[in-house]
Amino acid sequence: MLKEFIYSGIGAAVLVREKVEEEIKVFEKKGKIKKTDAKEFMKALETKGKEEKKKTKKFIKSLVKDIIKELDLVTKEDLKNLKKELKK
Numbered sequence: 751m752l753k754e755f756i757y758s759g760i761g762a763a764v765l766v767r768e769k770v771e772e773e774i775k776v777f778e779k780k781g782k783i784k785k786t787d788a789k790e791f792m793k794a795l796e797t798k799g800k801e802e803k804k805k806t807k808k809f810i811k812s813l814v815k816d817i818i819k820e821l822d823l824v825t826k827e828d829l830k831n832l833k834k835e836l837k838k
Contacts, residue, residue: 756810763799770795 774791777783783791818825 759806767795767799 771792774783774788778785778788
C-alpha cells in the first residue's frame, strides 16, 4: 500500500511538472513571459521539487521506522544482535 502511495505521488509530480512546462511555453509564445524568466522559474521549481523530495523521503523513513517500532517488528539490527548472541 505504501508503495502505491509513493508511486502515485511521483506520478502526480511528473504530471504537474509537464503541465507547468506546457503552460510556461504558452506564456512564452504569447509574450507574457520572457524566455529567461521562464528558465529561471523552471530551475527554481526543480530546486524546490528536489528539496521537497528530500523532505518527503525523510518523513516516510521516519514514519516507517515508527510503524515498525509500534508493531514491534524485528529489524536488521535486531537480527544482527541475535546472531552475535547465538555465536557466543
